[in-house]
Amino acid sequence: MVDFWYGFFLLGFGLALAAYLLALKLRLYAVVDTVWAGGLGLGALAYYLAADPGTLRGAVALAVMMFWSARLTLHLLRDRLLRGQEDPRYAALAAHWGERAKFRFLFVFLAQIPLAGLFLFPYALAVDHVAPAWRWMDSFGLLIALTALAGEMMADKQLARFRASPHNAGKVCRQGLWHYSRHPNYFFEWLHWLCYVAFAMGAPLGWWAMLGPVMMYVFLRYVTGIPFAERSSIRSRGEAYRDYQKTTNAFFPWRPQSDPHS
Numbered sequence: 001m002v003d004f005w006y007g008f009f010l011l012g013f014g015l016a017l018a019a020y021l022l023a024l025k026l027r028l029y030a031v032v033d034t035v036w037a038g039g040l041g042l043g044a045l046a047y048y049l050a051a052d053p054g055t056l057r058g059a060v061a062l063a064v065m066m067f068w069s070a071r072l073t074l075h076l077l078r079d080r081l082l083r084g085q086e087d088p089r090y091a092a093l094a095a096h097w098g099e100r101a102k103f104r105f106l107f108v109f110l111a112q113i114p115l116a117g118l119f120l121f122p123y124a125l126a127v128d129h130v131a132p133a134w135r136w137m138d139s140f141g142l143l144i145a146l147t148a149l150a151g152e153m154m155a156d157k158q159l160a161r162f163r164a165s166p167h168n169a170g171k172v173c174r175q176g177l178w179h180y181s182r183h184p185n186y187f188f189e190w191l192h193w194l195c196y197v198a199f200a201m202g203a204p205l206g207w208w209a210m211l212g213p214v215m216m217y218v219f220l221r222y223v224t225g226i227p228f229a230e231r232s233s234i235r236s237r238g239e240a241y242r243d244y245q246k247t248t249n250a251f252f253p254w255r256p257q258s259d260p261h262s
Contacts, residue, residue: 041069048166122212141198151188
């Protein structure tokens, strides 16, 4: 599969550069997220066709990845690009970097390709697991995938519905899944990567599939997800969001300690 990875990185860097030029034209660095989401879907399809596993497990892993990629890509296109609305994370980075922002964002775009390759690895282990029979572990993996995809879609819809009401301007969403976690969309995004661990279990190097959920947790919890989102929420909602932080778990859903809105 060396040829696949060579082609993936070569074509990927070309697409990332094209996306960067589009972002400069649109003045919208949020384009970078579509490189990540769409690139993973295209990479997954290409890997499946190259590997040709011929197993139900491989086909299900592909279907899960393609649905995840398509849903997230369309969500980003609708929520950011078509509305011309910059992601607060990238707006903050651009302001922080100042005149060097354009140059540094080039590397942010290009970095999506090795990151996509890193997260394709657990999926590749699942596809390469050639045990012919469908196992209970595969059913468990599919259950995880369906739960994660449904949860992420529900969290996005609940937040969009809350934000659509003018009466909620400046308020904190505590409805539905957001009552139990400050970032349920991130939690279910992380949960999605656990399905490939179940699919790959029992295969040679199968435990390496844990790289996906471990790395995703680190990125969402400590690097690109929650830290930027929380700083933005404190700037826009102030003390209301600080109260939310005191009562509600940041990541894993759980009953709030003391919710004045319950």
